[in-house]
Amino acid sequence: MAEDLLITRMTSDDIDDVVLLDRSIFYDPWARTSFSGSLKKDTCLILRRDGELEGYAIFSSIFDEGELLRIAVNPLSRRKGYATMLMNELSKLGRERNIEHWFLEVRAGNLGAIKLYEKFGFIMMGRRKGYYTAPNGREDAITMHAYRKK
Numbered sequence: 001m002a003e004d005l006l007i008t009r010m011t012s013d014d015i016d017d018v019v020l021l022d023r024s025i026f027y028d029p030w031a032r033t034s035f036s037g038s039l040k041k042d043t044c045l046i047l048r049r050d051g052e053l054e055g056y057a058i059f060s061s062i063f064d065e066g067e068l069l070r071i072a073v074n075p076l077s078r079r080k081g082y083a084t085m086l087m088n089e090l091s092k093l094g095r096e097r098n099i100e101h102w103f104l105e106v107r108a109g110n111l112g113a114i115k116l117y118e119k120f121g122f123i124m125m126g127r128r129k130g131y132y133t134a135p136n137g138r139e140d141a142i143t144m145h146a147y148r149k150k
C-alpha cells in the first residue's frame with residue numbers, strides 16, 4: 001500500500017505530538033509555550049506519514065528576511081529525505097513572500113544538519129562562542145546565510 005506522506009500547517013491539535021518529539025530529540029527542547037507562541041507569529045509546518053508525526057519546521061519572516069528557527073525529524077526516520085521535503089516547502093513559501101535572505105543558527109558539532117543546510121545553499125556567516133548549553137559545558141553556534149534571488 002502506498003504510504004500517505006503529507007506536509008501541512010501545524011495547528012494547536014499537533015502541539016502535543018510536536019512537544020513530545022522535540023523533547024525526544026533536543027538537549028534544549030522548546031517549552032510548549034514557545035510552540036504555541038510560534039503558531040501565532042511564525043510559519044509552522046509538520047510532516048506526517050500515515051498520520052504519525054515524522055518532522056516539523058518553523059520559520060519566522062520579516063520583509064525580505066527569513067529565519068529557520070527549528071527543523072527536526074524523528075530519529076527512526078532519518079535520511080529518507082523528510083527534512084529535504086520540509087526545506088523545499090519552506091523555500092516555496094519563502095519565494096511566495098519574496099524572502100531573499102535566509103538565516104539560521106546551528107550547533108557547531110551538528111555536522112548532519114550543517115550538511116543539509118549547505119545542500120540548500122547556506123554558507124557559514126559567523127560563530128557565536130559558547131552560545132549553547134551542552135552536556136559537558138558550552139558549544140559554539142554557527143550562523144549561516146543563504147541568498148535567494150527574487
Ligand SMILES: CC(=O)SCCNC(=O)CCNC(=O)[C@H](O)C(C)(C)COP(=O)(O)OP(=O)(O)OC[C@H]1O[C@@H](n2cnc3c(N)ncnc32)[C@H](O)[C@@H]1OP(=O)(O)O
Pocket residue numbers: 025068069070071072073074077078079080081082083084085104105106107110111112113115116117119
Ligand atoms: C535551525 C535548527 O533547527 S538547527 C537543528 C537542526 N535539527 C536537529 O539537529 C535535530 C536532530 N536532527 C534531525 O532531526 C535530522 O538529522 C535533520 C533535520 C538534521 C536531517 O533530517 P533528515 O530527514 O535525516 O534529512 P534528509 O534525509 O532530508 O537529508 C538530506 C541531506 O542532508 C545531509 N544529512 C542529513 N543528515 C546527515 C547526517 N547525519 N550526516 C551527514 N549528512 C547528513 C545529507 O547530505 C542528506 O542527503 P543524503 O541522505 O542523500 O546523503
